Amino acid sequence: MTRGTSTLARYLDGLLGRSRRRLWGHGLATLGTVGGAALLAAAWTAGGSVWPATWSLWGLALSLGAFLTLLAIRFLVLPLDELRRHSDLVERLERTGNHANVLVAAEESLRRSTLWQERGTAAVVLLERLRRRALEILSGLDADTVVPLPDRRPLVLAMALVLAATGVLGTLSGGELRRGAGRLATPWQGPPAPPTGGIYGLATGPFAVAGDTVTLQAIDLADGDDAAVCEVRLGTGLWQRISTSLVRPSTRSAGRTWQARVLGVRDDLDWRFRRRAMVSPVRHLEVRERPLLAAVSARVEPPAYTRIAAQDVAELPGWLEVPTGSRVSLRGRTSHAVVRAFMVDSTGDTLVLAADSTHVTGSFTADRSRVFRLHVVDAWKLTNASPLRYRISAAADESPVAELTRPHDDGLLPLGGTLDLQAAADDDYGVADLALELRIRGKRETGSAPWQRVPLLDEMAGTWIRADLDVAGFRWRMLAVAGDDPPLQRRLALELQLGDLHLVAGDVLEMALVARDNRRPGPPGTGRSRVLRFLAPSASDLLAQQEESGEARQDELAEMQRRGRELGEDLERLTRELMKNPVPDWGRQQEMEDALRRRSRLQEELSRVADELAQELENLAQSELTSERQLRRSEEVGGLLQQENSDRLSDLVNRFEQDSDRPDAAEVSRALREASRDQQEMARRLDAALDMLARMERQQDMEGMTALLEQVLRKQQELADLSRELAEQDSATEGEREGDAADEEPRDMAAADGESPGEETQPPGDEPAQASEADPQELARRQEALAQELEKLSERLEKALEEMRERAEAGDQEPGEEAQREALEEALEQLEQQLAQGDMQEAAAQLEQMDPQQAAQMQEQAMRDLGALYHVMLESQEAMQMALQMNQARSLRGLAADLLEVSGRQEVVADKVPLELREVRTLGLTRDQHRLQKAAVQVRDELAGVTTDSPMRIQKQLKKLDGLIEEMGQAVRSFEENRAPAARSYSRRSLANVNRIVIGLLTEAQMVSGSSGQGSSTPQSAAEQLQEMVRQQAELNGATDELRRMLADRGMSQELRAGMERLGEQQARMAEHMREVAEDERIQPEGERLLGDLGALARDMETVAGDLDSGLANDEVLARQERILGRMLDARNSVRRRDYSRRRESRRATALYGRQTGPVGPDAGRESRRDALRYESLERAPLAYRELVRRYYAALDSLQPGPVGGEEDLP
Known part of the structure; x- marks a missing residue:
């Protein structure tokens, strides 16, 4: 057999086998479905409780057998008989597929292979081709082609219905189905013959459930009226009797039915019924336990995003x-x-x-x-x-809780634009990301602006980032603060620089923190903090608010001063009374405790006032409305209000409660003297603080108005630059339009000649001109707000001038205030004559009319007027400061001279003290020493009235003078008691202390005069240098403007030529100074350098100096000078921000080790509270009953058990 023959035979065998198996499956499924339904119906019919007749049972069984046999023949025997051989298969394929008898011939060649081989080689070749063709046909056929079957879905549905019916009937009537199947299997057996006598047990079911009540029944067919009993047995045990009852008989039942109830069966048992000698057959009852589900455990696997480990619950x-x-x-x-x-x-x-x-x-x-x-x-x-x-x-995975707060929030946005925020977010499973949402609502806007989102990513921490909004942008940075649980908590410190938003007074900036958790899958939970609203105030409103709070603070400190004096008087009274009776009674102890509480409360209130003052000036510094000098003064005031008192008096009060360690009279007197001395020093500090606060309020008024004018100047310069850019853009756009119109005619001519325009006809430049960022309507709005700010400044100037006039009439003027008042009058006169406010309003109107060129000219004129006013205010402020410092230095030198005179006389007294005073008249020495002591007291009182910028150093000198006065008092007593060694020692020590105090006062006078610029060797800071240069540049700009007007009126003259040369030299010196400042700034760290190029600013100043030297003083030179002044103001503002940032970071670092308040733990202060309540109850007792109350508490103390071992409990 060839290879093709074997392959064809395998194909036919495989296809025949698959086809027969397909017929078998379909036939069995059909037979099972139809036959099963018939068998189910026959069994249910034959399984009734009444045995059917024999003929009907035989008919039903034979009919069912015949029906099943026909089904088998129809769906199994006949279809399989049609596919017994290969020839049957190929004949069916030829009938269904019409394959030109190829398959029939190929199959016949397999059966008669020798016939083809005998006919020669050509026949063999044709045979091979025939078989290959047959293989190709068979390879494309399968069992579905050979045996096509009808749709299977009705058969499957019928099969499912039969199975469902079988399950339902098996559950509901399982016994009937089994009984009917048995009857159909043995139709020749008739019904069982009923018993004719005796007692027989009835079936109870296959088993009983443990714990249930089982009913056992038996049928009694015997005669007699006696009752039957039921007997049960467990295993091989004895039979036990159970009472029975007679079941109500039915009309059809034969005999009587007895039943017995077995309660709560647990084990298998045998049972039978007995009546007289009759005993039923023993039956076995199997008891089965219900399944018991025990030891249920669980494993909880939380979602991966929760980062919670899987938990096994045993x-x-x-x-x-x-x-x-x-x-x-x-x-x-x-x-x-x-x-x-x-x-x-x-x-x-x-x-x-x-x-x-x-x-x-x-x-x-x-x-x-x-x-x-x-x-x-x-x-x-x-x-x-x-x-x-x-x-x-x-x-549920709750949404995160977000909180956005601002420390010491007053609802106002700092004018400097620096805003510190604290962001916190907590979530139960983890915070995924944070974002800051902002929106700006203008004063005139009625609708709500959309929120704009700024993401806060961890990789941005510590880096300054630019956030661009729809209207403008701002800079911010984020500092991560460690929380208690970093995955679940996030703490951020945000610092925002909002100056570039260009908010005007009345605008509202709204912020909210949005936190999203790490919920996966599904949408993450979102939490939103409450909205913080910051109103952009005007600088004048901030200054007015600070002035009101300053007045309230002075009134509060005056009240504290009164209470402090009362406390001092009470302490002095207690000291005098205890000198008469050294052992204090209960009433004096209560007064001491009350004095301690009053002193503690007073100290807490003073600390609060100091903190409020520091915070208020910090806010002003953040809004760029005060100077570094005012901040240093606030620190000095805070130092004055912070005093460390002696704890001797509190220790003394605690010891009064201990019978074993009661203080003696000397200790009581010493403690009261120290407390009285501390209170006197506090009163002196309060006086100094009040004086310094009054002077700070007056100076802050001028500082604020100067800073306000500086802000107006800086903003006006910015608006002028933007208007000029807008005008240049309009000019460029107009020029491009004219050029396009001029190019239209050559293009038309070229098109008429059939030529295409080349690249030469295109306008130069690869990109269109970029539109300016300035919006005329926005510039007009900002210009109008700036004009309103200038109007408020004018009102404040008038108010300050009126207050100076009132102080002058009352004789309460400070040194240099007269010159400042004259300068303010001059400034107001210039402001009214120059009409800078009108220029600003006119510029706003021009911007609204889309005429930026005219608006820029009006803004430049307003800049010149404001620069002149700024110069006058700086000059008056510096003059007053210098006059104050010179007056302070003069006072200190005068007091040092007085003490030097005291020193000379003290030396004379010390030299006159003999070795022995017994036979020497000491009245003169005593009188001289007493006079020197009174002189020292007078010097101390005068020094206490001197107010400087460093009152803490003055307080140290006052403390030294207190010691000097006490030593002189000791010398006076030694003279009176004729103790020569002691008198000589105290006199010599007094002399040494006087000399040291004189040196200290002279040093302080030198420091005060040095700070005023008279011979000072201390280098100025960058802010001070730039402020001085700003003043000089403003003066120079005013002089240049005046020369320009004179030159326009009279022409060039020798006098004007010389004046211009002097201005050029002054501008050149300022350029050199600016170059030095630029060199100093190059050594600063990268993140702390000033904004802008100071070197380029110095070069611009040199250019202006060259123009002035050459006699050029026109509008262009003056505009360059104004831009130089604006850039210098920006540089100074940058220095102030940098210094304030350093100061704030330093304060954050020191706050970690600052004074802590509050209890340490939950039990902290419990004993002190208990004692306070005890003393309070005694203090409230009437005087007539206090002795009785004291005895009552003494009796309570005596009832308490004594100390165990060597330990003692404090009261």
């Missing part, structure tokens, strides 16, 4: 809380093997569990809270009784 409790989305796996063990297990919750939903012998497992996702019970079913269809109720609560 015993599932009745209530368990798990994170939403957790995978809960249940595992239980049963008392015996079960076949099914399922979980049913309170809503009726069922979850099938896996049952493997005695183990039950299953899992579900806790996407919601579930209340469920676990059911198990064994092979005998017994279920567990009373399954336990479990509740698994799905703890």
Whole structure:
């Protein structure tokens, strides 16, 4: 046999086998479905409770057999008989496919292979070609082609219905089906013959369930009226009797039926019924236990994003809380093997569990809270009784809680634009990201602006970032602060530089923090903080608010001063009384305690006032409305209000409660003297603080107006530059339009000649001109707000001038205030004559009319007028400061001269003290020493009235003078007591102390005069240098403007030529100074350098100096000078921001080690509170009953048990 022959034979065998198997499957399925339905119907019909007749049972059985036989012949025998051989297969394929008898011929060649081989080689070749063709046909055929079957869906549906019916009837009428099948299998057997006598037990079922009540029955066919009894036996034990009862007989039943009830069966038993000698056959009752589900455990696998480890619960409790989305796996063990297990919750939903012998497992996702019970079913269809109720609560992933706060929030936006915020976000599983949302609402806007989002990413920490909004942009940086639990908490410190937003007074900036958690999958939870609203105030409003708070603070300090004096008087009174009676009674002790409480409260209030003052000036510095000098003065005031008092008096009061360690009279007197001395020093500090605050308020008024004018100048310069850029852009746009119109005619001519325009005809430039960022309407709005700010400044100047006039009339003027008043009058006169406010309003109107060129000219004129006013105010402020410092230095030198005179006289007294005073008249020495002591007291009182910028150093000198006065008093007493060595020692020490105090006062005078610029060797800071240069540049700009007007009126003259040369030299010196400042700034760290190029500014100043030297003083030179002044103001503002940033960071660092308040723990201060209540109750007692109350507490103390061992309990 050739290879082709064997391949063809295999193909035919395989196709024939598959086709026959297909016929077998279809036939068996049809036979099972139809025959099963017929068998089910016949069994149910024959399985009734009444035995059917024999003929009907035979007819039903034979009919069922015939029907099944016909089904088998129709769907199995005949179809298979048609496909017995290969020839049958190919004939069917030829009938269905019409393959030109190729397959028939190929099959015949397999059966008669020798016939083809005998006919020669050509026949063999044709045979091979025939078989290959047959193989090609067979390779494309399958069993579906050979045996096409009808649609399977009706057969499958019928099969499912038969199976469902079988299951339902088996559950409901299983006994009838089994009984009917048995009757059909043996139709020749008739019904069982009924018994004719005796007692017989009735069937009770295959088994009984443990714990149930079983009813046993027997039929009694014998005669007699006596009752039957039931006997049961466990295993091989004895029979036990159970009472029976007679069941009501039915009309059809024969005999009587007895029944017995066995309660709570647990084990297998044998049972029978007995009546007289008759005993029923012994029957066995099998008892089966219900399956018991025990040891239910769980494994909770929270979602991965929660970062919570999987938890194994050894015993599932009745209530368990798990994170939403957790995978809960249940595992239980049963008392015996079960076949099914399922979980049913309170809503009726069922979850099938896996049952493997005695183990039950299953899992579900806790996407919601579930209340469920676990059911198990064994092979005998017994279920567990009373399954336990479990509740698994799905703890929802709450949205994060976001909080955005601002320390010491007053609802106002600092004018400097620096805003510090604290951001915090907490979540139960983790904060994924944070974002800051902002929007700006203008004063005139009625609708709500959209929120704009700024993401806060961890990689941005510590870096300044530019955030661009729709209207403008701002800079911000983020500092991460460690929280208690970093994955769940995020703490950020935000610093925002909002100056570039160009908010005007009345605008509102709204901010909110948005936090999103790490919920996966599903949308993340979002939490939003409350909206912080910051109103952009005007500088005048801030200054007015600070002035009101300053007045209230002075009134508050005056009240504290009064209370401090009363406290000092009470302490002095107690000291005098204790000198008469050294042992204080209970009433004096209560007064001491009251003095301690009053002193503590006073100290706390003083600390609060100092903190409020520092915070207020910090806010002003943040708004660029005060100077570094004012901040240093506020620190000095805070130092004055902070005093460390002696604890001797409080220790003394505590010792009064201890009988074993009561203080003596000397200790009491010393403690009261120290407390009185501390209170006197506090009163002196309060006086100094009040004087300094009054002077600070007056100076802050001028500082604020100067800073306000500086801001107006800087903003006006910025607006002028933007208007000029807008005008240049309009000019360029107009020029491009004219050029395009001029190019239209050559293009038309070229088109008429048939020529295409070349690249030469295109306008130069690769890109169109960029539009300016300036919006005329926005510039007009800012210009109008600036004009209103200048109007408020004018009002404040008038008010300050009026106050100076009132002080002058009352004789309460400070040195240099007269010159400042004249300067303010001159400034107001210039402001009214120059009409700078009108120029600003006119510029705003021109911008609204889209005429930026005219607006720029009006703004430049306003810049010149404001520069002249700024120069006048700086000059007056510096003059007054210098006059004050010179007056302070003069006062200190005068006091030093007085003390030097005292020193000379003290030296004379010390030299006159003999070695022995017994026989020497000391009245003169005593009188001289006493006069020197009075002189020292007078010097101390005068020094206390001197107010400087460093009052703490003055307080140190006052403390030294207190010591000097006390030593001189000791010398006076030594003279009076004729103690020569002591008198000589105190006199010499007084002399040394006087000389040291003189040196200290002279040093302080030198420092004060040095700070005023008279011979000072201390280098100026960058801010001070730039402020001085700004003043000089403003003066220079004013002089240049005046020369320009004179040159326009009279022409060039020798006098004007000389004046211009002097201005050029002054501008050149300023350029050199600016170059030095630029060199100093190059050594600063990269992040702390000033904004702008100071070197380029110095070159511009040199250019202006060259123009002035050459006699050029026109509008262009003056405009360059104004731009130089604006850039210098920007540089000075940058220095102030840098210094304030350093100061703030330094304050943050020192705050870690600052004074802590509040209790350390939950029990801190409990004893002190208890003692305070005790003393308070005694203090409230009337005078007539205080002795009785004291005895009452003494009796209570005596009832307490004594100390154990060597320990003692404090009262």
